[in-house]
Amino acid sequence: MDELLKIEHLSVGITSTAGKVQAVRDVSFKLHPGEVLAIVGESGCGKSILCKSIMKLLPKSAKIEGGKIYANGVDITDYSDKDMQKLRGKLFSFVFQDPMTALNPTIPIGKQIAEAILIHEPKLPKEEVYNRVIALMELVGIRQPHERYKLYPYNFSGGMRQRSVMAIALAANPKILLADEPTTALDVTIQAQILDLLKEIQVKLGTATILVSHDLGVVARAADRVAIMYAGKIVEIGTAEEIYYDPRHPYTWGLMQSLPALNKGKAELKTIPGMPPTLIDPPVGDAFACRNEYALEIDYHEQPPMFQISDTHFAATWLLDPRAPKITPPIGGKANV
Amino acid sequence: MKRNPFVYYGKKALIFLVSVFVLSVAVFYISRLAPGDPLMSYYGERVEKMSVEEKEAAREKLGLDDPIHIQYVRWLENAAKGDFGISYKYKQDVTEVIGSRIGNTLILSGIGFLLTFLGALGLGILCAWYEDKWPDRILCKGGTFLSCIPEFWLSLVLILVFAVMLHWLPSSGAYDVGHKNDILNRIEHLILPMVIVVLQHLWYYAYMIRNKLLEETRADYVLLGKSKGLSKKQILFGHCLRNILPSYISIMAISVPHVLGGTYIVETVFSYPGIGTLSYESARYHDYNMLMVLCMMTGILVIFCNLIGQIINERIDPRIRANETNEASEVTSG
Amino acid sequence: MSDILLDVQHLSHVFKLSKHLRLNAVDDVSFQMKKGEIFGLVGESGSGKSTVARCIMNIYQPTAGKILYNDINVCDRREFQKHHKMLEERRQIIFQDSTSSLNQRMKVADIIAEPMHIHRIKPPRGRLRAEAEFQLSYVGLDASYLDKYPAELSGGQRQRVAIARALSMEPELLVADEPIASLDVSIQAQIINLFKHCNKEHGFSILFIAHDLSMVEYLCDRVGVMYHGKLVEVAPTAELFSNPQHPYTQALLSAIPIPDPIVERNRKRMDFDEMTFEREGALTEVAPDHFVLRKEDRQ
Numbered sequence: 001m002d003e004l005l006k007i008e009h010l011s012v013g014i015t016s017t018a019g020k021v022q023a024v025r026d027v028s029f030k031l032h033p034g035e036v037l038a039i040v041g042e043s044g045c046g047k048s049i050l051c052k053s054i055m056k057l058l059p060k061s062a063k064i065e066g067g068k069i070y071a072n073g074v075d076i077t078d079y080s081d082k083d084m085q086k087l088r089g090k091l092f093s094f095v096f097q098d099p100m101t102a103l104n105p106t107i108p109i110g111k112q113i114a115e116a117i118l119i120h121e122p123k124l125p126k127e128e129v130y131n132r133v134i135a136l137m138e139l140v141g142i143r144q145p146h147e148r149y150k151l152y153p154y155n156f157s158g159g160m161r162q163r164s165v166m167a168i169a170l171a172a173n174p175k176i177l178l179a180d181e182p183t184t185a186l187d188v189t190i191q192a193q194i195l196d197l198l199k200e201i202q203v204k205l206g207t208a209t210i211l212v213s214h215d216l217g218v219v220a221r222a223a224d225r226v227a228i229m230y231a232g233k234i235v236e237i238g239t240a241e242e243i244y245y246d247p248r249h250p251y252t253w254g255l256m257q258s259l260p261a262l263n264k265g266k267a268e269l270k271t272i273p274g275m276p277p278t279l280i281d282p283p284v285g286d287a288f289a290c291r292n293e294y295a296l297e298i299d300y301h302e303q304p305p306m307f308q309i310s311d312t313h314f315a316a317t318w319l320l321d322p323r324a325p326k327i328t329p330p331i332g333g334k335a336n337v
Numbered sequence: 338m339k340r341n342p343f344v345y346y347g348k349k350a351l352i353f354l355v356s357v358f359v360l361s362v363a364v365f366y367i368s369r370l371a372p373g374d375p376l377m378s379y380y381g382e383r384v385e386k387m388s389v390e391e392k393e394a395a396r397e398k399l400g401l402d403d404p405i406h407i408q409y410v411r412w413l414e415n416a417a418k419g420d421f422g423i424s425y426k427y428k429q430d431v432t433e434v435i436g437s438r439i440g441n442t443l444i445l446s447g448i449g450f451l452l453t454f455l456g457a458l459g460l461g462i463l464c465a466w467y468e469d470k471w472p473d474r475i476l477c478k479g480g481t482f483l484s485c486i487p488e489f490w491l492s493l494v495l496i497l498v499f500a501v502m503l504h505w506l507p508s509s510g511a512y513d514v515g516h517k518n519d520i521l522n523r524i525e526h527l528i529l530p531m532v533i534v535v536l537q538h539l540w541y542y543a544y545m546i547r548n549k550l551l552e553e554t555r556a557d558y559v560l561l562g563k564s565k566g567l568s569k570k571q572i573l574f575g576h577c578l579r580n581i582l583p584s585y586i587s588i589m590a591i592s593v594p595h596v597l598g599g600t601y602i603v604e605t606v607f608s609y610p611g612i613g614t615l616s617y618e619s620a621r622y623h624d625y626n627m628l629m630v631l632c633m634m635t636g637i638l639v640i641f642c643n644l645i646g647q648i649i650n651e652r653i654d655p656r657i658r659a660n661e662t663n664e665a666s667e668v669t670s671g
Numbered sequence: 672m673s674d675i676l677l678d679v680q681h682l683s684h685v686f687k688l689s690k691h692l693r694l695n696a697v698d699d700v701s702f703q704m705k706k707g708e709i710f711g712l713v714g715e716s717g718s719g720k721s722t723v724a725r726c727i728m729n730i731y732q733p734t735a736g737k738i739l740y741n742d743i744n745v746c747d748r749r750e751f752q753k754h755h756k757m758l759e760e761r762r763q764i765i766f767q768d769s770t771s772s773l774n775q776r777m778k779v780a781d782i783i784a785e786p787m788h789i790h791r792i793k794p795p796r797g798r799l800r801a802e803a804e805f806q807l808s809y810v811g812l813d814a815s816y817l818d819k820y821p822a823e824l825s826g827g828q829r830q831r832v833a834i835a836r837a838l839s840m841e842p843e844l845l846v847a848d849e850p851i852a853s854l855d856v857s858i859q860a861q862i863i864n865l866f867k868h869c870n871k872e873h874g875f876s877i878l879f880i881a882h883d884l885s886m887v888e889y890l891c892d893r894v895g896v897m898y899h900g901k902l903v904e905v906a907p908t909a910e911l912f913s914n915p916q917h918p919y920t921q922a923l924l925s926a927i928p929i930p931d932p933i934v935e936r937n938r939k940r941m942d943f944d945e946m947t948f949e950r951e952g953a954l955t956e957v958a959p960d961h962f963v964l965r966k967e968d969r970q
Contacts, residue, residue: 192928220935259860
């Protein structure tokens, strides 16, 4: 099997009082062993829901409405909660945004890690479990693990808690790690340490990672491939180099142009006018059309297909159609840093 | 940073003693300020035929003619020696009268208390497990309906159905005459009052458990638990229940008087010979000594249970202990 | 009048947590802000940067030190009372969480007009509502938002309403406490542009508190770095970012992620060990206008 995870035409809907929100619309991608795939987008674009739907950790109001999820070549789309229990932790694990609330406050850290080991190997002798916990704590960079085994989450700083969450996530040697904004709640210096840790673990254990983030800087540090999401869809996907140095979708251009790091010395930061559409009743054509200064007539009527640019690089914009006018991207190339 | 346990418990004991003292003063004054004549309960009908001089003499004999603060000091002195005076109504030592009845109340309220809290825990977990499915919905609706019915009315309905119409169960008392040591007979008498005592508070606490549990299941750590592969059962019992138990136990401690108060009313309705009926009578007949002791007993229990609840909360739940440590570490690092 | 707008001298603020516990949130911090300047204050959470802002706005009474605003000591009760109307009009603050700092039960128009109403200022454009509409259009929202409630707005829009409210008083000093931390990248850019515009066109001085250093680098004229209640380094932005002196500043700058994969992957990160942090010492000038916290004897 070449890919660990294959998502095909996945759609997720959330029922709300105002109507059904189409949070994820027709998303397809593959995840290869040992790679870091970053999913980037603004709040409300569906990146977090996409991530949770893979592990079936969706809230009750959300439902997978179409498409397939293949894990290790097996179709798990219709798996029940019981079936998923066997896969969770073992095949894939989750790292959450807020380490302050992700740990049970009344149970010592060591015990919480041990629990994650025991779920999948309930007959493991106590001694062995303890050693495994210590090894995990060392792996994620918690110093003095023996002393800290018995401490409660409140004894830990934010960075330490996120390391503990990662130890729990890695306890059963998962093949895929899903990290939902794992550094957003942390300070810059701690963020850098956690990102380095993610990278280190990926190298050491060969764990494939899906990194969800809104921060293009964070993604640049950690990702091998990048998918840009807008209004529930992946609008561009490619290797990190392709996305950063040769972006093709106008939304990706907009995101890059609004970054101060790429606009040093300019009088004004470029902004994307308007607001993302509500996904209760998404527009017929390209959801980005009304904010897109390069929008074509067809954008308002028909959704663009994924155009292939290279073996790895795809983008959903009509600008890539051979009939479209040629536009020089306002950003891209290595010269802009 | 560790607190000295002697200082900690010493402080709590001091608070306890001060509260009890304040309570005794308050009860003593208020009971004597209430209108009515205590001589009525001592001499009964005869009081009306007594002359003014005779009344004066009787008051002096019972020590009722002194100013209230002197009466209080005298009561305190005697109480310190273990002498709580005699009951005006029963003409017996107060302690003897209470002693003969307290057992009945302890059985009723004690078993009622345990049944209430175990039942509430079970019902709450059941509802949380089946959140928004039919068992939860039925229990929620039924429970709310039940808790809207006033207990004295429900008592009367139960008496009417099970005692008067069906003749299955006795309607009053703790045992039939001559059956004082017959356990089965006692149980028969206990069933109806017990049902009322339990039903009074059952849903209140069950609903609390349900909501607290559901609140916990919305916490982020539950998602993490799920993502490591824990089952619903492991999460609900191993994590959520564990986290709400300390606060539940402390609420249990605080609600001891709550349940006990309910028992008093039930006792009166079922003429159950316990502390409840006794309190009611003593207040009605100005049986000062009796009232004083009963109020003090109940009051001490309330204060004591509240303190226990507080201690449980502060000692068991690591989140509360956390605040102390956090503050300390912030200071050392900052 | 001098060109110094704000002069913070040896400011300290201690939180009393309990009888035995004290937290030195701000410890002997001194800096100055010139008129028309954008001054950035950066540091990790808990470094005391928000406490400084709140002391400047008279939300907290500092434990020690002085804050001179246009040569008025705002920490002195009597002096503050004498000038409090002027101070409250000229200084405005914007918080990170506009959801909780806007009254949920008031309409946008009323929220914006409230400060004018309180200070009984005659609105330059006749009616309060017209004034509110003008301020709203200034921050890039049209009149249709006037009758909405905060709950109906997105995070970015709420933050604009908060800014419009602050601008309605035409303040001299705008204190912005993490104003963009909870916003999306493209919205952040809009708010930053707005700040820049306010500063350039209207000469507002802005104290910009943030943990996002790339925004600070883009927006601010000078930057102060705080760590554990101490101001460890102050310098003009370009100087600070090209030539950081304090080890903590160096670690902080090396941790900013750069949106460029090749550069970022090969970058070496510097660590700062909390244990080596030296609290003692004073700000020493190492280059023109560039101050670093150092022990005097080291020179």
